[in-house]
Amino acid sequence: MTLDYLIRRSLQSLLLILLVTVVVFLLLHITPGDPATIILGEQATPEQIADLRRSMGLDRPLLEQYLRFLSNAVQGNFGQSIRAQRAALEVVIERLPATLQLTAGAFAFAVLVGMPIGILSAVKRFSLWDHGSMLIALLAQSMPVFWLGLMLIVVFAVQLRWLPASGMGQPQHLIIPAVTLGTFLIGLIIRLTRSSMLEVLSQEYVRTARAKGLRERTVLVRHALKNALIPVVTLLGLQLGLLLGGAVITETVFAWPGMGMATVTAIHQRDYPVVQTAVLVSAVLVVGINWSVDVVYHYLDPRIR
Amino acid sequence: MADGQGRKRKERTQAGMNRRGFLRVAGAAAGAAAGALPASRAMAAAAPAVIRPTPELVVAFSVDPGHLDPRVEAGVPGFSMMYPHMYETIVWRRKDITPDASLSLAERWEQLNPTTLRLRLRRGVKFHNGEEFEGEAVKLTNSLFTAPESKFPTKSSMMVTREVRVVDKYTVEYLTSAPSRPLLRILQFQTMMSPRALKDLGPKIATNPVGTGPYKFVEYVPGQHVLMELNPQYWGPKPKSTRLTIRFIPENGTRTAALESGEVMMVTNVPPDSIKRLQANPQLEMRTSVTNRIMFVTLRTDRAPFNDKRVRQAMNYAIDKEAITKGLLGGLAPIAQGPMPPAVFGAHTGLRAYPYDPGKAKQLLAAAGASGATFNLGVPNGRYLLDKQIGEAIAGYLTDAGLTVNFENPTWSSFVTEISKFDKAKYDGYLFGWGVVNGEPDILMREHFHSKFTRRNAYKHPDVDRLVDEAAESFDEAKVKAAYFKAQEIVWDECPWIFLHLQPDLNAVNKRLQGFEARPYEWLILTEAYLT
Numbered sequence: 120m121t122l123d124y125l126i127r128r129s130l131q132s133l134l135l136i137l138l139v140t141v142v143v144f145l146l147l148h149i150t151p152g153d154p155a156t157i158i159l160g161e162q163a164t165p166e167q168i169a170d171l172r173r174s175m176g177l178d179r180p181l182l183e184q185y186l187r188f189l190s191n192a193v194q195g196n197f198g199q200s201i202r203a204q205r206a207a208l209e210v211v212i213e214r215l216p217a218t219l220q221l222t223a224g225a226f227a228f229a230v231l232v233g234m235p236i237g238i239l240s241a242v243k244r245f246s247l248w249d250h251g252s253m254l255i256a257l258l259a260q261s262m263p264v265f266w267l268g269l270m271l272i273v274v275f276a277v278q279l280r281w282l283p284a285s286g287m288g289q290p291q292h293l294i295i296p297a298v299t300l301g302t303f304l305i306g307l308i309i310r311l312t313r314s315s316m317l318e319v320l321s322q323e324y325v326r327t328a329r330a331k332g333l334r335e336r337t338v339l340v341r342h343a344l345k346n347a348l349i350p351v352v353t354l355l356g357l358q359l360g361l362l363l364g365g366a367v368i369t370e371t372v373f374a375w376p377g378m379g380m381a382t383v384t385a386i387h388q389r390d391y392p393v394v395q396t397a398v399l400v401s402a403v404l405v406v407g408i409n410w411s412v413d414v415v416y417h418y419l420d421p422r423i424r
Numbered sequence: 425m426a427d428g429q430g431r432k433r434k435e436r437t438q439a440g441m442n443r444r445g446f447l448r449v450a451g452a453a454a455g456a457a458a459g460a461l462p463a464s465r466a467m468a469a470a471a472p473a474v475i476r477p478t479p480e481l482v483v484a485f486s487v488d489p490g491h492l493d494p495r496v497e498a499g500v501p502g503f504s505m506m507y508p509h510m511y512e513t514i515v516w517r518r519k520d521i522t523p524d525a526s527l528s529l530a531e532r533w534e535q536l537n538p539t540t541l542r543l544r545l546r547r548g549v550k551f552h553n554g555e556e557f558e559g560e561a562v563k564l565t566n567s568l569f570t571a572p573e574s575k576f577p578t579k580s581s582m583m584v585t586r587e588v589r590v591v592d593k594y595t596v597e598y599l600t601s602a603p604s605r606p607l608l609r610i611l612q613f614q615t616m617m618s619p620r621a622l623k624d625l626g627p628k629i630a631t632n633p634v635g636t637g638p639y640k641f642v643e644y645v646p647g648q649h650v651l652m653e654l655n656p657q658y659w660g661p662k663p664k665s666t667r668l669t670i671r672f673i674p675e676n677g678t679r680t681a682a683l684e685s686g687e688v689m690m691v692t693n694v695p696p697d698s699i700k701r702l703q704a705n706p707q708l709e710m711r712t713s714v715t716n717r718i719m720f721v722t723l724r725t726d727r728a729p730f731n732d733k734r735v736r737q738a739m740n741y742a743i744d745k746e747a748i749t750k751g752l753l754g755g756l757a758p759i760a761q762g763p764m765p766p767a768v769f770g771a772h773t774g775l776r777a778y779p780y781d782p783g784k785a786k787q788l789l790a791a792a793g794a795s796g797a798t799f800n801l802g803v804p805n806g807r808y809l810l811d812k813q814i815g816e817a818i819a820g821y822l823t824d825a826g827l828t829v830n831f832e833n834p835t836w837s838s839f840v841t842e843i844s845k846f847d848k849a850k851y852d853g854y855l856f857g858w859g860v861v862n863g864e865p866d867i868l869m870r871e872h873f874h875s876k877f878t879r880r881n882a883y884k885h886p887d888v889d890r891l892v893d894e895a896a897e898s899f900d901e902a903k904v905k906a907a908y909f910k911a912q913e914i915v916w917d918e919c920p921w922i923f924l925h926l927q928p929d930l931n932a933v934n935k936r937l938q939g940f941e942a943r944p945y946e947w948l949i950l951t952e953a954y955l956t
Contacts, residue, residue, distance in 0.1 A: 152837030156844045160497070168844065202490035203646070204630045210490075214647060269677045276685040284681040285673050287648060374673040376647025384488055384647070384674065389837060 124417060132410045139402040143395045144188045148181070157389045158201055192399070198392035202385070207392035210385075211378060211400050217287060218377030221369065222362045224297030229304035230355070236305075237312025241320065241347075242339065252309055260306030264365055268299040268372040285374040300369040304358055312351050319347040349420060356412030360405035481665040481937075481953060483690040484679050488647055488672035493630035494615035495568055495576055501692070503861075504948040505650050505670055506615070510552075511635035514543065514562060515611040521716075521767055521863030521945055523608055527660070529557065529616055529636065535899055538603035539586075545594040549659045551618035552640045559590035564619050566598075581610050581867055603897040605904060609769070609864035638663045638951050647672060664939060664954035680932065683708060689937045689955060692948060694930040696754055696810065702932045713929045713942030714758055716765040717859035719808060721801070721818065721922035722872065724852050726882035729794035736919035738788035740778035742825035747780075748817050749925050752810050756928040763915045764868065765926055767944040768860045770895065770908035775916050777923065785825040795826045802832050802851035804839040809927055815855050818922070846879040856880075857927060861945045865908060866896050873915050883920035887911075 276284035367379030489502030621634035803815025
């Protein structure tokens with residue numbers, strides 16, 4: 120891996136984050152409504168509104184406001200949460216572990232279920248199993264997270280009473296939300312694992328392995344799977360960002376106290392500093408994940424160097 | 425530590441499933457999925473692991489207030505968590521919102537003169553940190569609520585207090601700059617906070633409440649729950665449930681599912697379209713109340729043709745309020761029979777709603793030369809119960825009556841920005857709700873009908889101004905009521921509003937929950953609630 124690549128890739132990421140700060144800053148200005156009026160509520164007098172606009176710096180030129188926002192953000196200062204009366208960054212960061220737990224659960228579920236189905240589909244190509252798993256993949260990708268979540272609650276919490284409907288704390292709280300969030304990814308994994316595996320199985324080195332008289336299992340696991348998984352792993356890395364996005368809906372449906380739910384609550388409560396911080400933290404996470412995937416991939420696969 | 429372990433154990437019981445139970449369920453599920461067991465057998469195998477609620481009380485609200493600081497706006501859910509569970513105000517009220525000394529931290533009060541209210545404090549009351557409740561706490565708390573940096577939503581109403589004088593350890597006097605009869609009811613918002621806790625905790629008190637209430641704060645987990653436990657030192661009747669957990673479940677479907685599955689014993693803000701389904705469940709029932717939140721369309725009385733009383737009356741005749749409340753709100757929202765909700769002090773009970781009379785509406789509009797006039801109607805989307813649908817119905821009825829209605833239905837943030845332009849707002853009228861939580865009508869009457877304050881509708885009537893001032897300054901109850909009655913009669917006739925309905929408070933409970941009833945002031949009081 121060249122240092123040059125690392126530096127170039129890091130600069131790209133930084134530029135992207137800078138662009139995100141512009142968008143996050145503009146959030147306050149492009150969303151409908153005047154922040155000062157919304158914060159003070161319907162009973163405020165015009166004088167109170169003007170005072171708050173002044174103290175929030177909303178009366179200053181846009182560029183000056185942005186530069187001040189950026190300089191504060193670089194120092195980790197995203198302002199005070201209007202609602203919680205604490206630093207906005209603290210309000211967002213304390214919810215990060217819950218989001219990571221949910222994302223990890225969903226990820227594990229998707230990988231553990233999706234990959235074996237995909238591999239078996241490729242091995243038993245055009246069989247009933249293959250058609251069945253393709254149907255599952257299609258359904259998994261087309262079901263809205265929101266609908267699936269509520270359906271699982273109705274079946275497993277209300278009807279069967281096997282699992283809690285919402286909240287966090289015990290391991291069983293994680294099951295329905297993780298399955299809901301992971302289902303979308305399962306579809307992708309099944310399809311990609313299958314096609315990648317099929318491609319590898321048609322390669323000459325696999326034929327050579329079989330010709331050597333190796334057991335089919337060894338051919339599949341030791342020779343084919345290893346190479347077939349490279350694109351799958353790349354995809355998984357990139358999908359982590361998508362999972363974080365999907366977590367916003369899943370967390371809201373299941374009252375899972377993560378960053379996504381905190382963001383939705385902040386949007387409802389017009390807590391702008393928290394919304395801005397949450398969007399920026401999520402963006403940094405996604406950019407960071409993509410950066411890591413690219414760097415690791417660069418290291419693993421000499422062809423893209 | 426031991427307490428923490430106990431909690432963990434109990435939470436596990438609440439979820440109803442230990443590891444072994446979980447494995448049993450998982451096994452049964454896997455078996456059923458693989459077709460190894462018929463579904464009925466799989467369910468029978470899982471039956472012992474059914475989630476059972478514990479005797480502790482767990483309820484679910486729709487909103488996480490984000491803090492538990494009485495000095496800052498917390499909305500109905502936040503105030504419901506704090507009062508009177510953990511914090512108490514110096515004056516508390518009966519179910520019908522009448523201030524009652526036997527329920528309050530002030531055990532007696534008297535109006536020494538028009539500008540001095542003397543309160544005798546209850547002895548032996550302690551804050552949860554052991555500090556004794558006395559006069560200095562009252563003085564300090566009042567100064568916090570009225571300080572320039574105070575963000576308390578009804579700070580302006582408390583500004584009437586000039587000074588709190590501590591006469592002795594258990595006697596305080598509120599001195600006002602002008603005679604103020606509403607002060608006693610306004611004090612229902614004045615929370616007593618521990619001076620020592622304020623000093624020790626600083627800003628952290630916002631998430632670590634220390635009050636005098638029947639429940640002590642245990643923990644607040646943002647996005648999850650508030651947990652409280654019985655305060656054994658409490659001066660009044662002890663609550664019936666030893667522990668109270670208020671969970672936050674924002675999604676409507678999930679919240680009602682948590683009630684149906686037995687995880688929680690009560691849910692707030694039931695969506696009207698779920699009521700029938702919940703009522704069909706033999707284990708559940710609705711506990712609703714009519715609140716003091718009156719819904720109306722406020723009209724710009726300074727813009728033609730709405731400056732003509734006949735046009736405004738026509739708009740009241742034009743709308744079939746019964747169809748709206750029955751068709752959209754399941755008959756749970758009574759039609760407003762006056763400008764004040766009936767549970768408010770001084771509400772006129774002799775007025776009757778404008779009947780639905782489209783013929784008369786058209787006639788009045790024609791007489792005023794306003795047939796075909798344009799009416800710009802603003803309705804927020806998602807702020808009040810079914811506001812969009814109600815707004816659409818209103819627009820439809822007004823169009824039928826012959827007005828040309830421009831209907832706008834923006835999000836609350838756009839809406840509130842627009843209406844805060846007051847006389848420059850583009851709306852000729854907008855849908856609005858006004859809650860009178862403390863039962864004191866002074867702010868409602870001033871804000872909407874007293875010419876010095878009516879920025880929203882520019883309504884002016886010298887008699888109403890005089891009567892509202894008179895009612896605020898007089899301590900003679902009969903005289904106050906007479907003044908309010910007269911003012912309401914004028915307003916009812918003049919129609920600066922299209923009077924609509926009273927918003928219901930929609931809660932659903934498991935029938936095992938006893939001792940809870942919804943109140944007209946929207947706050948949810950769980951001190952007497954228990955499970956059978």
